[in-house]
Amino acid sequence: MADHEDPKTGKKNKGTSKEVCGYPLSIFFIVVNEFCERFSYYGMRAVLVLYFKYFLRWDDDLATSIYHTFVALCYLTPILGAIVADSWLGKFKTIIYLSIVYAIGQVAMAVSAIHDITDTDRDGTPNNMTFHVVLSMVGLFLIALGTGGIKPCVAAFGGDQFGDHQERQRRTFFSVFYLCINGGSLLSTIITPILRAQNCGIYSKQKCYSLAFGVPAALMVVALVVFIVGSGMYYKAKPEGNIMGDVCKCIGFAISNRYKHRSKQYPSREHWMDWAEDKYDKLLIAQIKMVLKVLFLYIPLPMFWTLFDQKGSRWTLQATTMDGNFGAIVIQPDQMQTVNPILILTLVPIMDSVIYPLIKKCGLNFTPLKRMTVGMFLAALAFVCAAVVQIEIDKTLPVFPSNFQSQLKLLNMGNHPVTAGLPGYGQVTLQAAQASEEYFTFEEDQISISVSGPEMKRNISLIKGQRQTLLIPLTISDEWQLTADLTTKPEEGNNAIRFVNGMNKPVNVSTSEVVFGQIEKFHYSNYSQIRNGRATFFLQSGQLSCAFSRDFGFGSSYTFFIPSTLSLGSNCQESITGAEDIKPNSVHMALQVPQYFFITAGEVMFSVTGLEFSYSQAPSNMKAVLQAGWLLTVAIGNFIVLIVAEVAKLPKQWTEYVLFASLLLCVCIIFSIMAYFYTYIDPTEIEAKFRRNVGDDDDDKNDKQRKLEMEMMKRDLDRSDDEHYKGKQTKM
Numbered sequence: 001m002a003d004h005e006d007p008k009t010g011k012k013n014k015g016t017s018k019e020v021c022g023y024p025l026s027i028f029f030i031v032v033n034e035f036c037e038r039f040s041y042y043g044m045r046a047v048l049v050l051y052f053k054y055f056l057r058w059d060d061d062l063a064t065s066i067y068h069t070f071v072a073l074c075y076l077t078p079i080l081g082a083i084v085a086d087s088w089l090g091k092f093k094t095i096i097y098l099s100i101v102y103a104i105g106q107v108a109m110a111v112s113a114i115h116d117i118t119d120t121d122r123d124g125t126p127n128n129m130t131f132h133v134v135l136s137m138v139g140l141f142l143i144a145l146g147t148g149g150i151k152p153c154v155a156a157f158g159g160d161q162f163g164d165h166q167e168r169q170r171r172t173f174f175s176v177f178y179l180c181i182n183g184g185s186l187l188s189t190i191i192t193p194i195l196r197a198q199n200c201g202i203y204s205k206q207k208c209y210s211l212a213f214g215v216p217a218a219l220m221v222v223a224l225v226v227f228i229v230g231s232g233m234y235y236k237a238k239p240e241g242n243i244m245g246d247v248c249k250c251i252g253f254a255i256s257n258r259y260k261h262r263s264k265q266y267p268s269r270e271h272w273m274d275w276a277e278d279k280y281d282k283l284l285i286a287q288i289k290m291v292l293k294v295l296f297l298y299i300p301l302p303m304f305w306t307l308f309d310q311k312g313s314r315w316t317l318q319a320t321t322m323d324g325n326f327g328a329i330v331i332q333p334d335q336m337q338t339v340n341p342i343l344i345l346t347l348v349p350i351m352d353s354v355i356y357p358l359i360k361k362c363g364l365n366f367t368p369l370k371r372m373t374v375g376m377f378l379a380a381l382a383f384v385c386a387a388v389v390q391i392e393i394d395k396t397l398p399v400f401p402s403n404f405q406s407q408l409k410l411l412n413m414g415n416h417p418v419t420a421g422l423p424g425y426g427q428v429t430l431q432a433a434q435a436s437e438e439y440f441t442f443e444e445d446q447i448s449i450s451v452s453g454p455e456m457k458r459n460i461s462l463i464k465g466q467r468q469t470l471l472i473p474l475t476i477s478d479e480w481q482l483t484a485d486l487t488t489k490p491e492e493g494n495n496a497i498r499f500v501n502g503m504n505k506p507v508n509v510s511t512s513e514v515v516f517g518q519i520e521k522f523h524y525s526n527y528s529q530i531r532n533g534r535a536t537f538f539l540q541s542g543q544l545s546c547a548f549s550r551d552f553g554f555g556s557s558y559t560f561f562i563p564s565t566l567s568l569g570s571n572c573q574e575s576i577t578g579a580e581d582i583k584p585n586s587v588h589m590a591l592q593v594p595q596y597f598f599i600t601a602g603e604v605m606f607s608v609t610g611l612e613f614s615y616s617q618a619p620s621n622m623k624a625v626l627q628a629g630w631l632l633t634v635a636i637g638n639f640i641v642l643i644v645a646e647v648a649k650l651p652k653q654w655t656e657y658v659l660f661a662s663l664l665l666c667v668c669i670i671f672s673i674m675a676y677f678y679t680y681i682d683p684t685e686i687e688a689k690f691r692r693n694v695g696d697d698d699d700d701k702n703d704k705q706r707k708l709e710m711e712m713m714k715r716d717l718d719r720s721d722d723e724h725y726k727g728k729q730t731k732m
């Protein structure tokens with residue numbers, strides 16, 4: 001039998017797997033598994049909201065709430081996975097079983113997105129939506145169970161593969177692990193939206209959500225297979241019974257025993273957990289103390305995630321009000337999120353190989369908790385940048401009417417100039433087929449407008465908080481019409497376009513993607529969303545057929561006017577005039593790069609370090625539990641976003657960014673104080689000492705000797721080292 005195997009069980013011993021450049025070979029399978037799993041998770045997540053909205057036909061609010069509930073669930077389930085792994089199945093089996101659950105969930109999602117299954121009338125839309133909703137909800141539940149369940153196990157299982165002599169390699173492993181997470185996330189967030197945009201279907205073609213979910217499902221199967229292939233090489237730590245149950249009972253006993261002995265006649269004990277000594281093993285008590293120490297330190301951490309996870313919500317919404325034209329490529333608002341994994345892939349190696357060694361060379365002891373504090377500070381700085389960008393955006397946004405105001409624009413549908421008299425604005429002259437450049441703002445409910453050339457006078461009812469366009473007709477006998485205009489920027493950086501038909505006959509308008517439908521004479525169409533770039537509009541009215549093209553930026557709104565003079569042979573490109581109701585976004589999306597840079601630099605210092613810290617400070621039998629505790633801070637952080645945004649309800653977005661930055665700054669100060677008093681421990685060393693002393697405990701020791709030993713052990717618990725974990729006392 002090889003010396004790296006346990007003689008009794010034949011299983012591998014810790015740190016004895018075949019090594020490549022000082023790293024256990026088994027690590028290779030774990031990082032590839034993580035890469036594929038994160039591809040699967042982030043790929044599916046990238047198209048999820050669009051699937052809810054456009055396939056299941058949910059409204060924005062429902063789609064957003066279910067999306068956030070799903071994300072929160074994904075970070076709550078790690079607790080379950082950790083308990084199962086640490087106390088029952090062990091990490092290896094837990095990863096295998098939950099990966100199967102996860103893959104089934106992904107397949108369920110892919111199947112739920114096949115519209116042909118229930119498309120009995122073959123019109124391209126499902127006929128039994130309940131089937132698709134139920135299947136996708138079951139799929140999402142299984143995915144949340146799977147991805148959350150394995151998450152704390154995979155990181156801790158990877159850490160388990162390193163022996164005590166591989167401390168440095170283990171630290172690098174956590175960085176590489178993080179790179180794989182972001183490599184998978186980057187690739188999938190680029191690929192799955194492209195897959196979704198394809199058309200597929202048996203009877204009728206639709207956007208291919210089944211492919212966008214199917215590829216992540218396949219990657220999850222690959223992740224599972226890769227993990228199983230490495231099976232023979234892993235060190236598999238045995239689960240140590242119902243450890244969570246024992247921990248809870250032990251804590252419960254310590255509290256009740258303390259309460260029973262609250263009278264002054266009983267001497268106090270150094271730590272409240274020491275009250276459990278009357279019944280419980282000292283080793284268990286020492287391990288609980290280690291975990292509680294770390295969990296206490298976690299209390300302020302959710303605030304970091306509160307800011308971090310707004311990349312996907314607030315910052316993406318901010319990008320929708322910005323200009324994404326980068327010359328050769330045009331970036332969509334949601335694609336800005338890929339800046340985060342791109343920066344992670346660049347910053348992690350730079351930090352590990354340049355910044356941290358440089359800091360060390362300068363003689364500074366940049367301990368994990370110091371890094372995390374700096375990470376928090378950088379995240380707060382990112383939100384200050386976001387606030388500055390928001391202020392710039394706000395300067396370019398249209399001023400929409402308040403609840404006490406209404407706004408009116410004029411459009412001359414005639415072939416001759418008209419002059420309109422507006423209360424408070426004097427005479428406004430409009431050429432044929434021309435609209436006023438700006439909206440006029442009124443506080444009255446009704447105004448009287450007189451038009452000369454031809455002479456007309458009308459009382460116009462205005463609506464508070466609304467924008468309208470008054471269509472001044474061709475002749476006195478024609479009807480005066482008021483349109484309802486937009487009072488918000490079009491969503492997702494799209495452009496809202498509508499047509500006013502000034503001809504005496506109906507006209508059909510369409511582009512290759514959008515149908516405006518038939519617009520009756522002297523009437524107007526609804527708004528349709530046009531993506532940025534060049535769009536060509538086709539007009540067709542009886543014999544008349546022509547086309548015209550326009551370039552669009554992001555977030556604009558135009559009213560195109562089809563003049564009464566348009567006839568067979570007319571040049572539409574020149575004849576059709578457009579009124580700019582909402583200007584396109586003019587603040588460039590590149591301005592978001594600094595905030596992405598700071599949040600990602602913060603993430604590298606906070607999250608990569610926190611992942612490794614949670615592993616190194618956990619007792620051997622509670623590694624996965626502490627990883628789950630770490631992930632729980634992410635879930636709580638997500639809930640805080642919903643609560644703060646709902647409670648604060650600040651009128652200006654930039655003030656909300658400043659609020660979040662200030663909150664994190666306060667939390668950062670509190671954390672730095674807590675961290676100052678934290679002393680690093682070496683759980684293995686402490687556990688070994690307690691184990692050595694179990695035998696002695698059985699002997700009949702006198703009280704004095706026992707007391708002396710206890711003091712020594714307690715001192716050990718408080719020990720830390722200069723380079724984090726090697727033995728000398730260090731704070732923070």
Ligand SMILES: CC(C)C[C@H](NC(=O)CN)C(=O)O
Pocket residue numbers: 038178181182185340341344603607631634
């Ligand atoms: C938020 C997670 C704890 C960390 C990680 N995410 C990223 O790295 C995003 N840049 C993940 O495991 O998904």
